[in-house]
Amino acid sequence: MRFAIIFAAAAMLAAPLAQAAEKQVKEDYVRVPMPPGFQVVNTELEGNVFADAKGRTLYKWIYKPARVGASGDPRGKSTCTSEVFKNEGGHMSPYPPGLRLPDADTRQSCVDAWPPVLAEQNAKPVGAWTIITREDGNKQWAYDEQPLYTAALDRMPGDTVGGTNRDMSEGVSARPAVRHPVGPPPAVPPGFDVISTVNGRLLVTATVNASIYTFAKDTASKSACVAECLREWSPMLAPEFAKTFGEWSLVERSPGVRQWAFRGKPLYTHVADMPFRSYRGRSVDGSDVPGWSLVYAQLAPEIPNDLKRQVTPGGEVLADRRGHTIYVYFCHDDADDQLICDHPDTPQDYRIAVCGGGNQERCAIRFPMVQASAGAKSNSRAYSIMEINRLTGKRAQPGEKDALRVWAYRDRPLYVFDGEPAPAVGDRVPGDIEADGLGEHRAQRHGFTAFWLRDDFYGRAN
Amino acid sequence: MTHTFSRTLRSVLLAGAAAFASTAAMAAEDFVPENGTIGYIVTDFEWQVYLTADNKEECADGLNPWGPREQFKALYPNGGSVKDTHMAFEIAGWFPNADTPDKFPFYEVTGKKSFGLNLDGKVDANDFVSPDGKTAGIDNELYRVIGCVVNLRPPEGATAFYANKAVMEERWNRVLLELTNVDSMTNDESVDVTMYRGLDNLLTDATGSKYLPGGSMRIDTKWGNKYVQHFKGKIVDGTLITEPVPYTVVPWSSFQLPTEQKFHDMRMQIKLQPDSALGVMAGPDAIDGRGWKLTLPRSKKERLRDFKVAVMLSDPNAEVDQSVQSALQELADFLAKKKAKVSLTARPKIDTAELNDVYVRMLRAATSGRMSDEVWRTALRDAAALPDDDRSYFAQMQRGNALSHRTWLQLNEKRHRMRLAWDAFFEDWDLMLCPVAVGTAFPHDQKGLRHLRTITVNNKQVPVVDQIFWAGYAGITLLPATAAPIGLSKDGLPIGVQIIGRQYGDYETIGFARLLEKEYRSFEPPPAYR
Numbered sequence: 001m002r003f004a005i006i007f008a009a010a011a012m013l014a015a016p017l018a019q020a021a022e023k024q025v026k027e028d029y030v031r032v033p034m035p036p037g038f039q040v041v042n043t044e045l046e047g048n049v050f051a052d053a054k055g056r057t058l059y060k061w062i063y064k065p066a067r068v069g070a071s072g073d074p075r076g077k078s079t080c081t082s083e084v085f086k087n088e089g090g091h092m093s094p095y096p097p098g099l100r101l102p103d104a105d106t107r108q109s110c111v112d113a114w115p116p117v118l119a120e121q122n123a124k125p126v127g128a129w130t131i132i133t134r135e136d137g138n139k140q141w142a143y144d145e146q147p148l149y150t151a152a153l154d155r156m157p158g159d160t161v162g163g164t165n166r167d168m169s170e171g172v173s174a175r176p177a178v179r180h181p182v183g184p185p186p187a188v189p190p191g192f193d194v195i196s197t198v199n200g201r202l203l204v205t206a207t208v209n210a211s212i213y214t215f216a217k218d219t220a221s222k223s224a225c226v227a228e229c230l231r232e233w234s235p236m237l238a239p240e241f242a243k244t245f246g247e248w249s250l251v252e253r254s255p256g257v258r259q260w261a262f263r264g265k266p267l268y269t270h271v272a273d274m275p276f277r278s279y280r281g282r283s284v285d286g287s288d289v290p291g292w293s294l295v296y297a298q299l300a301p302e303i304p305n306d307l308k309r310q311v312t313p314g315g316e317v318l319a320d321r322r323g324h325t326i327y328v329y330f331c332h333d334d335a336d337d338q339l340i341c342d343h344p345d346t347p348q349d350y351r352i353a354v355c356g357g358g359n360q361e362r363c364a365i366r367f368p369m370v371q372a373s374a375g376a377k378s379n380s381r382a383y384s385i386m387e388i389n390r391l392t393g394k395r396a397q398p399g400e401k402d403a404l405r406v407w408a409y410r411d412r413p414l415y416v417f418d419g420e421p422a423p424a425v426g427d428r429v430p431g432d433i434e435a436d437g438l439g440e441h442r443a444q445r446h447g448f449t450a451f452w453l454r455d456d457f458y459g460r461a462n
Numbered sequence: 463m464t465h466t467f468s469r470t471l472r473s474v475l476l477a478g479a480a481a482f483a484s485t486a487a488m489a490a491e492d493f494v495p496e497n498g499t500i501g502y503i504v505t506d507f508e509w510q511v512y513l514t515a516d517n518k519e520e521c522a523d524g525l526n527p528w529g530p531r532e533q534f535k536a537l538y539p540n541g542g543s544v545k546d547t548h549m550a551f552e553i554a555g556w557f558p559n560a561d562t563p564d565k566f567p568f569y570e571v572t573g574k575k576s577f578g579l580n581l582d583g584k585v586d587a588n589d590f591v592s593p594d595g596k597t598a599g600i601d602n603e604l605y606r607v608i609g610c611v612v613n614l615r616p617p618e619g620a621t622a623f624y625a626n627k628a629v630m631e632e633r634w635n636r637v638l639l640e641l642t643n644v645d646s647m648t649n650d651e652s653v654d655v656t657m658y659r660g661l662d663n664l665l666t667d668a669t670g671s672k673y674l675p676g677g678s679m680r681i682d683t684k685w686g687n688k689y690v691q692h693f694k695g696k697i698v699d700g701t702l703i704t705e706p707v708p709y710t711v712v713p714w715s716s717f718q719l720p721t722e723q724k725f726h727d728m729r730m731q732i733k734l735q736p737d738s739a740l741g742v743m744a745g746p747d748a749i750d751g752r753g754w755k756l757t758l759p760r761s762k763k764e765r766l767r768d769f770k771v772a773v774m775l776s777d778p779n780a781e782v783d784q785s786v787q788s789a790l791q792e793l794a795d796f797l798a799k800k801k802a803k804v805s806l807t808a809r810p811k812i813d814t815a816e817l818n819d820v821y822v823r824m825l826r827a828a829t830s831g832r833m834s835d836e837v838w839r840t841a842l843r844d845a846a847a848l849p850d851d852d853r854s855y856f857a858q859m860q861r862g863n864a865l866s867h868r869t870w871l872q873l874n875e876k877r878h879r880m881r882l883a884w885d886a887f888f889e890d891w892d893l894m895l896c897p898v899a900v901g902t903a904f905p906h907d908q909k910g911l912r913h914l915r916t917i918t919v920n921n922k923q924v925p926v927v928d929q930i931f932w933a934g935y936a937g938i939t940l941l942p943a944t945a946a947p948i949g950l951s952k953d954g955l956p957i958g959v960q961i962i963g964r965q966y967g968d969y970e971t972i973g974f975a976r977l978l979e980k981e982y983r984s985f986e987p988p989p990a991y992r
Contacts, residue, residue, distance in 0.1 A: 088544060094531040095551075100543040288684070313688045313713070314634070314720035353549045357557040365832055421831070431686065437719035440552055456684070457634040458718050 025263075027194065027201050027297035028187040028246050033127035035119075035141070040184055044301050044382045045410070046160045047194065047201045049183040050143065052150060055157025057181050058117060060146035064177040066091035071338050072177035075145040078134055080110035085335035092174065092334050092445055101335055102349040110337035114149040114162075114179065117141045143182050151179065153343055153411065158381060161343070161411045165196040166462060174441035176332030186297060187246050189238070189260060198453055198461045200296035203262065204282065205236075210269050211284050212236065216291040220264035223253055232289075235259040236267040262295060282459060301380030306373050307407065309453055312431045315461070318451035320370050320416055323430030327367070327415045329354075330439075331446035341446065342412055344386065348393035350446045354439050355415075360391040366426070367435075367448065369406040370414040376407075384408050415448065498644045502732075504637040505664060505673050507629040507714060508622055509608060510577040511615050512593055520573035521610035528566045529613075537565065571609035578602035579731055625716035630671070634715045636660035637689075638679055639732075641702070647734055648700050655693040655704055655730070658682070659713055689713055693730070702732045758966055761973040763892070766981060767801040769974060772808035772887075774896040779818045780931035783901040783919045789949035789957045790897065796982060810887035810894075812880050814935070820873045820880070821934030822855065826862025827870055838863065855927040856913040881939040881965070888964035893974055895959050898945050900929040902955035932960065942968040946975040947985050954989075 029040060029048040038058075041051040050058040061080060063072040068091050073079050086104040090097025101107060119131045119139040130142045141148045151162025163179035186194035186201075193206040203212045213233070217224035225233050238250055238258045250258045251266045259266045270286030287294050303309065303318060307326065310319035318326045331342035331350045341350045349358075356363025372385045386408045389396040393413070396403035407414045417435035419426015427434050439447010452461040514520055528536075530551075538547040554564070576590030578600045585599035592600055608614040616622040629635045638658040644650055661682035665674040683690070688711060695704035706727040714723045763769055773794045776782040798804045830838065841863035848857045865873075887894075904917045904926070916923040936943040942965070945958045959978075963971040979985070 088548065094529075094534045095548045096534075096541065098541050099548050102543070102545050102549075311685055312720075313685050313722075315685060349545060349549070353553055354556060357553045358545075358549065431688075433720060437717075437721075438556070442717055442719055457632065457715075457720055 024299060029184040030187050032184050033129075035123065035126045035129050038129075041157050042298075043158045043160050043181070044380055046165055046181045046196050047183060047186065047298055049160065049181045050148075051157060052117060056150040057154055057158075057160055057162065058143070058148045059114065059151055059162050059179040060143070060148060060182050061114070061177065061179050062146065064175075065173060066177070067093050067173045070177075071336055073147050076130075076132055076142065078116060078132060078140055078147040080114050080116065080147070080149065080337060081135060082109045082111045083337075084109045085337055088334040089336040090334070091336075092441070095334070101333060103347040107335075108152075108339065110339070113152050113337075113339050115152065117148040117150060146182070148182060149179065153340065153345065155411075156381070162340075164410075166198070172444055174444040176334075176338045176445060178332065178338070187248075189242060189248060191236070192260075194297045195462070198300060198451075199294075200299040202462075203267075203295040203297055205269060209282050211273060211282055211286060212295050213268050213270055213286045213292045214262075214265035214295055215268065216293070218251075218266045220249065220261060221251060223251055223259060223266045225266075225268065226253075232271050233268040233286075233292075234271055236269065265295070267295065268292075282462065283456070284454065285456070301382045304376065304378060304383050304407065306376040307370070307383075310430050312433050312450070314433060314436075314450075314458075315452060315456050316454040317433065318414075318453055319430065321373070324416045324418075324427050325431075325433050325436075326370055326451040327417060327435055327448040328409060328412060328451050329415060329446075329448050330443060334445070344388055344393060344395050344411070344413065350440075351393060354447050362420075364390045366417070366419055367415045368418055369404055370416055372405045372407050382409060384411065386411070386413060388413050409451070414451065417448070493647055495641075495644055495647065499640065499642045500644060500647075501641070501679065502639045503660060503664065503673075503679055504635075504639070505630060506626055507635070507637070508616055508626050509604065509614060510602075511605060511609050511622070512573070512576050513615060514573075517610075520571050520575070521569060522572040523569040523610070525610050525612050525615075526569050533564075533566060569610045571606045573609075576600050576602045576605045576609075578605065579729065581727070581729075621716070625714075628716045628718075629714070630664060632715055632718070633661070633663065633682075634659075634713055634720055636662070636664075636679075636682070637712060637714075638681065641695075641734075644697070647697060650697040653695050653697060653702070655695050655702070657689065657691040657693070657710075657712070659689040695730070697734065700734055702730065702734050704730045758968050761967075761970040763970065763973060765800075766797060766974075766977050769797075769892045770803040770890070771797060771893045771895055771974075772805050772891045774809070774894060775806070776897070777814050777931065777935075779814050780900050780928045781919055781924065782897045785951045786897050786899075786901060786957050790895065790959060793895070793948050793959060793978075793982065800981070805891070808887070808891055810880075811883045814931075816876065817880055817938065818931050818934065819853070819858065820876050821931070821938040822858040823862035823865060824870070824873050824877065824938060825930075825934065826859045827865040830863045830865070833863065854913075855925055859913065877938055881941075884939050884941060885964060888967070892963070892970060894962040896935065896962065897932055898958045898960045899932055900924070902951045902953070902957060936960065936962045940965055942966070942971050944968075944971040944975045946978045948978070948983055950986075956986075 026042045027047045034040075034050070037053045039051050039053070039055070040048050041055055041057065042048050043057065046057075052058065061073045063074045064070060069089065071079070071089070071091065084107055086101060086107070088095060088097060088099045088101060116134065116138070117140060119141045121139060123131055123139060123141075125131055128144050130145060131139050132142050132147055134140050151159075153161040155161070160181050163181055165180050188194060188203070191206050192212070193204050193209065194201045195204055195209060196202075204210060205212065215223070215225050215233070223235065225235070235253060236259060238260050242250060242258065242260070244250055247263050249261045249264065251261050253259050261267060270283075270289075270292070273283035273285050284294055286292050306321065308319050308321070308323065309316050310323045310325065312325065320326060329342050329351050331340065331346075332338045333341050333347070333350070339346070341347050352358060352360055352363045355367035356365075369388060369390060376385065378384045384407075385405055387396045387398050387400075387403050388394070388406050388408075389400070389402050390404045391402050398405070417427045419434070425434065433450050435448045436450040437443045437447065439445070443449050449460065455461045512520060517525060534547070534551055537551070541547065574591055575593045575595075577593065578590065580589070580597065580599035581601040583599075588603075589598065590600040590602055590605070591598050611619075613619045613621040616626070636659055638660045640656045640658065642654045642656070644653050658681045661680040661684075665677040666672060667674060691707065691710050693704040693707055695702050697703075706729045708727060710725040710728040712723045712725065713720070715721045773790060775787040775790050794804050794806065830841070833841070841860045844860040845864035848860065900919050901917065907915050907926075909915070913925065913927050915926045917926045918924075941962050943960050943962045945960055947956055948959045949957045951957055961971045961974050963974075
């Protein structure tokens with residue numbers, strides 16, 4: 001009994017979550033002029049984003065061609081209105097427009113789900129912040145001419161439940177027109193950029209988004225990568241007019257040749273990192289060389305102890321305690337406003353169609369949610385534990401019939417593919433990824449994708 | 463037990479350009495690679511489809527005209543809800559159900575020529591002949607299915623095109639073949655072949671579509687050795703022939719997903735050149751070839767008089783309606799008249815009450831794995847509370863659901879003893895003829911719990927679940943059974959006979975059914991369908 005008491009005390013002494021997060025290094029950004037009432041909020045997954053006075057993340061809805069037609073906002077105009085769509089828009093052939101949506105009777109309008117960020121009638125543009133006029137005559141803030149919205153699904157400052165900047169949709173006609181968080185530019189010299197990946201905000205080159213690395217043997221004033229080493233690694237050289245600022249400094253390799261350093265570490269690209277020929281992704285092969293590391297302006301939250309990393313033939317995935325691949329379910333419907341349908345507060349019909357052929361029980365057996373072990377706690381907002389009804393997929397009260405305590409990422413439950421005995425389908429051993437891409441249009445429109453932590457082949461950890 | 467005769471075989475065309483340890487401009491005559499090693503890299507990889515210019519030879523019925531848009535339009539001309547149309551259409555793809563055929567005709571290959579290999583060493587009526595007419599017995603059922611599907615016909619079929627484009631462009635698909643211990647590229651009795659996944663992009667010229675032989679390629683084992691596969695082979699007249707390997711996984715993604723093709727008993731036949739190779743990779747697919755082969759003995763019996771049959775009209779475990787018993791008795795009389803040896807009393811030395819007990823508990827145990835924990839806990843509680851002498855279906859069901867592994871092993875032992883008893887019985891008798899069910903089709907009844915529902919048998923109300931005895935009688939002891947029509951009830955409903963044979967005697971039960979169809983009674987469609 002004594003031991004039990006000591007353990008309990010130790011658990012209570014553990015640092016509160018917020019404090020633990022404070023210790024993490026956060027990404028810096030360029031202080032752009034902002035209208036009054038707005039702020040910059042640091043988020044776990046998307047770095048720094050613009051937020052309204054209440055801390056709600058701001059999003060844009062970029063115009064995107066679909067298989068048929070297009071949706072989203074052209075620059076300078078909002079197409080997100082108070083109209084409640086009852087039917088599909090027919091953007092996903094072979095399906096014609098006019099099919100009645102499963103949630104037609106209870107559906108939100110676009111402005112319910114994505115409240116526009118309204119401006120006072122006498123508001124004045126500031127910098128890249130401009131003002132557009134909505135159809136109903138109201139004024140709306142825009143940034144870089146993209147109208148701005150908040151997400152009804154976001155619950156607290158720093159949330160990015162509404163969308164991500166991870167590059168999954170560009171150039172893929174079957175993908176929906178999603179919403180992206182908007183933020184200030186990262187504080188990097190010309191030639192650099194910072195992008196969102198599953199592992200954190202990755203430092204890359206601005207032109208082809210090649211990965212940038214540091215070398216363990218380097219110091220803040222000297223590069224140890226010389227001679228032979230330079231055949232494989234290419235220093236990020238700085239122009240003559242470059243000046244140190246913030247976390248950025250310069251290392252003189254030889255007289256007149258200066259190399260950028262970030263947080264006291266000189267920076268390189270890996271010569272042998274091959275750009276993928278497929279449409280997305282970037283190589284992180286250089287990180288396999290001992291002593292060389294990728295550079296994150298800010299790391300993503302750590303994986304909860306209850307879950308683990310697992311090697312598969314396609315790279316690394318997040319896995320449950322057995323090592324079975326974890327899947328995320330992604331969904332946007334095909335009404336003109338492309339509303340989200342992968343969150344517990346949104347319709348579940350699409351998911352239950354994929355996982356159970358429309359049958360809730362079959363769905364729960366084939367694709368069970370990942371249950372949190374007793375006493376498991378989340379150490380971040382990105383990973384959370386939710387009470388979800390295993391059949392309906394909706395939120396539940398603890399102890400309610402069919403309620404499970406499940407792991408969620410960005411407030412979406414996580415799943416494994418247990419499958420069925422006959423016909424025999426399912427992940428059977430650690431490393432199986434049998435359900436990766438199961439869904440409509442290979443899960444690009446809606447469906448299950450393995451939770452990739454490293455994907456050397458199709459770049460889905462980016 | 464159902465009988466399936468379909469046999470699917472896959473074969474693909476593979477063309478490779480030599481990637482390492484070889485030079486481009488070598489004489490075509492024999493050469494020996496340096497260190498006895500030569501590597502090939504797969505640059506084209508496609509399901510082989512034998513095509514003629516006007517499709518007439520291989521697709522006499524035409525090409526399948528039903529793409530997804532055409533199908534959707536035909537199925538749902540008036541639109542409807544997303545659930546009933548769009549989702550239903552997708553679900554049909556995710557959950558294919560062979561029992562509900564779709565509404566569209568499907569045109570198979572009608573021609574006799576195909577690429578591929580003779581996988582079973584036989585020349586059967588279903589087999590193809592190689593396009594050059596030199597090889598008979600080509601097994602390629604996959605071609606029969608996909609050969610007349612526009613999307614899968616190279617080079618312009620979209621699926622075929624993108625699948626092969628991905629082989630060229632996507633690193634996931636980088637398949638290397640390394641030949642070692644090569645003494646001659648013309649004739650060598652023993653060479654070793656290893657398949658790897660490569661790490662690098664293909665070396666191409668500026669057009670991106672012409673491959674340069676002679677470069678080196680790194681082997682990718684960063685993410686495990688799943689795709690490393692060893693083959694034994696020989697080279698005969700410049701062609702590499704490998705021995706079948708029970709199970710091979712080849713990474714082959716066509717649509718930006720890390721997918722693979724699974725082969726059973728896969729073998730390769732590849733025409734080798736110093737700087738290129740062209741050949742076939744073939745084997746039965748995942749469903750049929752899993753590790754073992756089944757050779758069912760053919761029935762030698764050609765007439766009804768060749769059979770010795772026992773007939774069983776009813777059983778205390780599941781009393782059979784008089785209408786069915788009469789139909790069976792009529793059949794028995796007919797068979798006796800046809801000089802078959804018939805007995806109404808011969809039985810295996812099995813206590814049918816014990817068989818039923820073993821069957822129901824093992825059946826429910828077999829289906830218990832998918833229960834929710836909560837339902838299972840209820841079964842545990844029920845099983846613990848039941849009086850020992852309660853042998854009702856419900857009691858047996860809950861005992862089965864709550865079965866301990868030890869009890870299962872004990873039941874399994876009993877099952878196998880009964881199986882031996884059946885086999886002894888089949889030393890004297892060829893077949894057991896018995897009812898399929900206790901009566902004819904009964905009206906739908908979805909009220910209440912299943913084990914409480916009843917049906918009428920011989921003017922008595924009996925539990926509907928009792929009659930599963932007749933499924934277990936053959937099934938629990940692993941025997942094949944074929945059902946054949948033998949008559950109609952007063953209400954015009956069909957009555958069948960269950961023909962049970964010895965284990966692996968499937969052809970005998972089917973053969974007997976075929977004779978009944980010819981000489982006694984054949985299937986009659988219901989009046990409305992004639």
